[in-house]
Amino acid sequence: MGDHYMEDWIGIEAASKYLDVTKDTVRNWIKKTDIPAHKIGKLWKFKRIELDAWVKSGHSAID
Incomplete structure (x- = not known):
């Protein structure tokens, strides 16, 4: 597994920057959509x- 394995996982802050949205938006997506999030502890x-x-599938669009 090594260091590369750990680089595959990012937190809410990094995910929000990666998706160019706020952390609150990511938290709302966790509650209201099928965003692929994994709770670890x-x-x-x-x-x-x-x-x-997930983005390519169009699931990030909320009406």
Whole structure:
């Protein structure tokens, strides 16, 4: 696994920057959508590749 494995996981702050939205938006998506988020202990973690697929699928659009 090594260091590369750990680079695959990002937190809410990094996910919000990656998606160019606020942290509150990411938190709302966790509650209201099927954003690919993984709760590890008390923290939410994301994989960039899963976020990319989620955005491409159109699921990030909230009416």
